[in-house]
Every structure is written in structure tokens, then in C-alpha cells.
Amino acid sequence: MTAAMAPPQLVSVLVALLCVAAASPAGVGAARFVCNATAPRASTCQALVAYAPPNATTLAAVRALFQLRSHRALLASNGLPLSTPPSSPAPSPLRVRLPCLCSGGAGATFQRPTYRIRAGDTLDAIARGVFAGLVTYQDIAAANNVSDPNKIAVGQELWIPVPCSCDPVAGQPVVHYTYVVPPGASVAAIAQDFATTEATVLALNRMPDAKSLLAGQVLDVPLRACSSAISSTAIDRNLLVPNGSYILTANNCIMCGCSSYTWQLDCQPTQGISSSFCPASKCGDMFLGNTTTSPTSSCESTACSYAGYTNSTSFTILANLTTSSTCNAAAMSPMAQQAHSSAFRLASTWLRWTELIVCLHVIFLCVSFLNHV
Structure with missing residues (x-):
């Protein structure tokens, strides 16, 4: 910029630079994830x-x-x-x-x-x-x-x-x-x-x-995360497993994976773990992870599902019978998460008006300053 530049040109340059700075996105900075969970165990x-x-x-x-x-x-x-x-x-x-x-x-x-x-x-x-x-x-x-x-x-x-x-x-x-x-x-x-x-x-x-x-x-x-049949009194009651991964629980005795087909937690005894250390878990005559089809409906199945583990008096693996519909599983879609979309459209509009107001203020201040030079 030279000393011979006329004031109107100076105003134009300053306004352009300041408006670009006000409207341009900031560089990548520190991320801060919102986490308001405060209830016992939820934090x-x-x-x-x-x-x-x-x-x-x-x-x-x-x-x-x-x-x-x-x-x-x-x-x-x-x-x-x-x-x-x-x-x-x-x-x-x-x-x-x-x-x-x-x-x-x-x-x-x-x-x-x-x-x-x-x-x-x-x-x-x-x-x-x-x-x-x-x-x-x-x-x-x-x-x-x-x-x-x-x-x-x-x-x-x-x-x-x-x-x-x-x-x-x-x-x-x-x-x-x-x-x-x-x-x-x-x-x-x-x-x-x-x-x-x-x-x-x-x-x-x-x-x-x-x-x-x-x-x-x-x-x-x-x-x-897949839904489960884990009891609210079990030690691992807060177990959450997303698709594409599994987790070892109950002292590594149980392997639980998440099925994107049923979105139900699928738990089986972990292979290679000593049976003398891991207690057996059954639902009557059914072992954990076994499934049977209903004799009256080919769409209904009953499974011996993992229900968590306890260690109050002794190490125990819990299991319950659960019934599910397999015919509707393919139609199940991922969880709808539409919350706050309208709020963010409003926020976007508000930000654009804010940028315009800032630019107008910058123009006013620049002109006022140069008029007094």
C-alpha cells in the first residue's frame, strides 16, 4: 500500500479485508465435546x-x-x-x-x-x-x-x-x-x-x-449401540457396543458383538477361556447364545441371551430367554437422530445476519476515522 492511495481506496481495502476476516471460518482449534451427564455412573x-x-x-x-x-x-x-x-x-x-x-x-x-x-x-x-x-x-x-x-x-x-x-x-x-x-x-x-x-x-x-x-x-x-437384555442390577449394566466391534465382559468369559441386522447384542462364551474359571450360563436346557425358532411362527425366535454378571456372593453369569421377530429385522433402520436440525437452521441464518451487521459497523468506523484524519 502506497502513501498516494486516496482515502476512498483505503476504505475499500480495509472494508474488504475486515469483512473477509469476519465471515471466514476459523482455523482448526481445540475441540470441546459437550457432556452434561451428571447422574451417578452417567458422568x-x-x-x-x-x-x-x-x-x-x-x-x-x-x-x-x-x-x-x-x-x-x-x-x-x-x-x-x-x-x-x-x-x-x-x-x-x-x-x-x-x-x-x-x-x-x-x-x-x-x-x-x-x-x-x-x-x-x-x-x-x-x-x-x-x-x-x-x-x-x-x-x-x-x-x-x-x-x-x-x-x-x-x-x-x-x-x-x-x-x-x-x-x-x-x-x-x-x-x-x-x-x-x-x-x-x-x-x-x-x-x-x-x-x-x-x-x-x-x-x-x-x-x-x-x-x-x-x-x-x-x-x-x-x-x-445395540440394545441388550442385561439386567439393571448387573455389574456391566451400562455395556454399550456399536456395530463393527465387540467387547469382552464378565471377566473376559463373555464376548458380545453388535449385529447391524437385528441391532441386538449377540453374546457368546469366549473361545479359549478356561471353563473351570468361567461359570456355565444356561436358560433351562439352552446354553447361552443358543436360539430356537418358534414351532408356531417361522418369524419368531427365542434365544438364551446374556443378562450380565454379578459378584456379590460369587461370580455368576446371568442369562434370560428373549423372544424376537426375525422377519422385521431387515426393515429396521438406524436410530433417527433429527434433534436440533431446525434450531441449527435458525442459528445459521442468525450468523449470516451477524456477519452483515459486523461488516456495516466496520464500514461506519472506517469512514468516521478517515473523516477525522
Whole structure:
């Protein structure tokens, strides 16, 4: 810009720059997942995190990075066979199950993962390089009371607060999935991939519209969980399993998977676990996981379903007979999650008017300033 530029030209340039700045989307910043669950046990849950290793690595290395208690847990989260060795290459992205704690209206992974600083590390390199953008360096600094991100010591242990949530969606329990948006992705494609709706993704992430999606953005994506017959008094009564994964429960004696065909939890005795350690579970003459078809209706089936486990007096695996209709299973659709769609259309309109008003104020201030020069 030269000193000879006339005031009207200066006004035009300033107005254009300031209006673009006011209307342009912000860069990818720290993600804060809403989590208002406060009831007993509701403020904690098991959430899933999508980890895309920046370099080729193994399942064992990922388990060590996130301090997972068992190799089996990592296999279960990704639907991999229990025979898969720890030295196997880690797929990308890899689902990592972590404990989530809600506090102050937001959720973060509880105590794990942690990271010990090495020579040459920076908070930004740890956030983007080691943990693949699941957090920002500001997240790490705030969680560990680091006042100056440039002053960290080798050997210092840091808590990595990955965002998560335990809240139900549209009144239904879900497993929240922390997902880093890859380049070229869209809200519509993400919603389709994870059997939810655009409106739900926008609402959960407080996005004004689908156009505001950015590569590298950390999204809260709800995964529908299968319903179950687990008793409200069982130790694992809050067990939630989404499609594409399974979980080991009852001291690893029971393997429960989620069927996208019936959306019912399908639990079987875990193969390879000693029968002397795991108590037998039966419904009369039927063993756990057995199914029979009704003699009067080919559409009706009765199953010996897993109902949880107790350990008050002795380790006991519970089971109940459940009846379901198999003919209507194919017509079952994923859970409708249309909540807040109209509210977000209104929010989008409100934001556009706000941007216009800001631009008009900028023009007024610029003209007033130049008139007094």
C-alpha cells in the first residue's frame, strides 16, 4: 500500500479485508465435546477414539501409546480376531476404547493417555505428530498447567486430554466416537459412513452448517449401540457396543458383538477361556447364545441371551430367554437422530445476519476515522 492511495481506496481495502476476516471460518482449534451427564455412573463411560498413526506402526505400539490394559481390548474395539498377534500392523484409523469423564459440561479421556517428554519434543509436535491431531498443544498445556508451551522438561509426564462424551443422543444411549476429519471429507459422507444424520453431526459439534467442516477438525460422531437384555442390577449394566466391534465382559468369559441386522447384542462364551474359571450360563436346557425358532411362527425366535454378571456372593453369569421377530429385522433402520436440525437452521441464518451487521459497523468506523484524519 502506497502513501498516494486516496482515502476512498483505503476504505475499500480495509472494508474488504475486515469483512473477509469476519465471515471466514476459523482455523482448526481445540475441540470441546459437550457432556452434561451428571447422574451417578452417567458422568463416566467408555468412548471410542479414531487414531490414524502418522507412520506405520504395530498394534503393540498403539496399545503402549494409549496405555491400554490388554491387547484383547484393542482387538475387540476393531472387530479383529482374538488370534491377531500384537506385532500385526495397525490399521488406520484404529479404534481405541478409552474411559471418558464428564465435568463442567465437557468430556475428556480420564487419566489416559499420558506422554513422557523426550529430547526435542514440543507440545505441538506431540499433539499433531504423536497423537495425530486428536488434541491441540493448547489442550495439553491447559490440562497440565503449562504456562509457557515453550518451556517443557525432558522426562515430564503429560496428560493428553482427548475430547469425548457420555451424553445420550435423541434420548438414546450411544458410543461417542472422536473422529479427525480427513481431507476431502463432507458432513454427508461422514453421517452416511457412521449411520447417523447430517443434522445430528452438526448439532453435536455446534457447527452452523456443513460448509464449515475443515480437514483436521475433531468431530464428535455418535455410534448407535445395540440394545441388550442385561439386567439393571448387573455389574456391566451400562455395556454399550456399536456395530463393527465387540467387547469382552464378565471377566473376559463373555464376548458380545453388535449385529447391524437385528441391532441386538449377540453374546457368546469366549473361545479359549478356561471353563473351570468361567461359570456355565444356561436358560433351562439352552446354553447361552443358543436360539430356537418358534414351532408356531417361522418369524419368531427365542434365544438364551446374556443378562450380565454379578459378584456379590460369587461370580455368576446371568442369562434370560428373549423372544424376537426375525422377519422385521431387515426393515429396521438406524436410530433417527433429527434433534436440533431446525434450531441449527435458525442459528445459521442468525450468523449470516451477524456477519452483515459486523461488516456495516466496520464500514461506519472506517469512514468516521478517515473523516477525522
